[in-house]
Amino acid sequence: MSDIRKDPIVGRWVIVAENRAARPQDFEHAERKANGRDCPFCEGHEHHTPREIVAVREPNSMANRTGWRVRVVPNMFPALESDGELGRQSDGLYDMMHGVGAHEVIIESPRHISSTSELSEAELTEVLCIYRDRLIELKKDHRLAYGMLFKNVGPGAGASLEHIHSQLIATPIVPINVWEEMTGSLEFYNYRGKCIYCDIIRREIESKKRIVFETSEFVALCPFASRFAFETWILPKTHCSRYEKIDSAAASELSGVLKGVIESLEKILEGPAYNYIIHTAPFDTDEVGHYHWHIEIMPRINKAAGFEWGTGFYINPVPPEAAAGALRGT
Template identity: 55%
Template sequence: MPELRREPVSGCWIIVATERATRPSDFKTNQQIIKSSFCPFCEGNEDKTPPEILAYRDNGAMPDTGGWRVRVVPNKFPALQIEGEENKCVEGIYDMMSGIGAHEVIIESPRHIQSLTSLENGNVKEVLLCYRDRLVDLKNDKRFVYGLLFKNVGASAGASLEHTHSQLIVTPIVPQLVANEMENARIFYQQRERCLFCDMIDQEIDTDRRIVFLTDNFVAFAPFASRFPFEIWILPKNHKSHFENLQEFELDELANVLKGVLGRLETALDLPPYNYIIHSAPFNVTESEFFHWHIEIIPRLTNIAGFEWGTGFYINPTLPEEAAELLRKQ
């Protein structure tokens, strides 16, 4: 029988329709192969991208040349532009402002590889370090209040190039989804004087039914009310509201966890398209007692259709407990 589950962070209700469930091998992702005779992200093609913002390089290597390990460039077709001011205005009931912000691409390897899992742990750590460095730098710009790091893998997940990369978009306003998460977490904290995410971590570790990966400082699990089949969240065990406040040893461990979880998904689901998103507290919020940064990994195995758009409900044909059990075995 179908089951309704409430996701406490977003407040959304999820329908787990187990009678619609299929085996992992039965999911048809219809992933479109991204083919191109030329890749601007490969080493040697540095002049085909905008000038780099940041790169981790071998000693003596000049900017916008080879010899780099991770490289950050402005998006060639940015959603928001770095120049300008807010220029807020209204037109009747409608609010408007200039489209200022930042839109950057993090090129994760000079080699033409398709997955972060093809990198050594040390290289994955440098990607995460690059995320941290860019957030720290951009939060100094007082026009900006939020930075979203995300990765699209596969054409059906929004990627236009197969070369492994991720993106950072910084906005002058807090996205509504993040604002809703923070408000729900704040209400929980006011009522119980505890962090919602910390309670979630404790309960998941205690029940041990949805855990996928567990280390000294991080936990990865299938959320109780997973919106999508094989959705996985990664959270630090110790309370932290801002991703950019991670310490060096935590980045080492997180690299191992992220690579491990993605590798299990790729093995179990035969290289599925997916997105991951890092939810962190806004720049203009000091260390928060009630918000907890986290990574959401969403394999693109099902489509959102009319019911989902019309109600805000998601229909998940796979029990998160079964998804976690399968991934633990990989």
């Protein structure tokens, strides 16, 4: 089992997971890319993954057989494992605990495709609903504090398999970046009496210059302090702290926005590697006035180097106003 260790100086957490070194690397095997041969996520290869946790299936199809549209399985090389107790321990300066949590893979299509833009809106809606359902389920486990849903597309974004999938890692600690968003937005709320994300949305819709798309319930924009070139966020216009409250109608609308943004990014950047991450409130947080769930989409065309690692300062070569203008123009 992995362990979770805390840096005693800055409080950053690290998962030390030896088994992760052994996982397969599609991108080192060019022949696999062409046709999905040997791909453990393709339909008909269900026996190559651990047994499914849940799936969206045709009526009368059987678990771990063909006939599914979205399939959730445990990660074969999990960073965190679901069995056991946390066993928090301290050894002088150092705090650590067992690597307890969940690490699931959401296989988003039986077809060997790789990008969200290749899903239909109906297919993507089912994926977005499965995200919600998994968060609701994992929240019931009181050892867990947070569920992070994310997607890596392309080797430049850290993907190790090509077949379209996203991941959910549920951690026994609220991650530091989430904590910073929670405390930063709470500070604003206490001082100004309103949600900073709602304020950003209102202001950006007024000025228009960083808006990419807008629908009745969602807005896609390039944030004022974008870390990455063409970084784009999607936010619900109506205040809501928790992604898992999304209903099917909103998921359907969101699928159009998410697919649209990724299609535009791919058109302009010629199929970039990218990540997206769902930012939502920690499990023990009820609906709160200060936090606003959203999706951050990060094309990985400029590489973080020594300066970024050392400082937490980012250098972005494309002003978000120019990025939004280009994305709107597609």
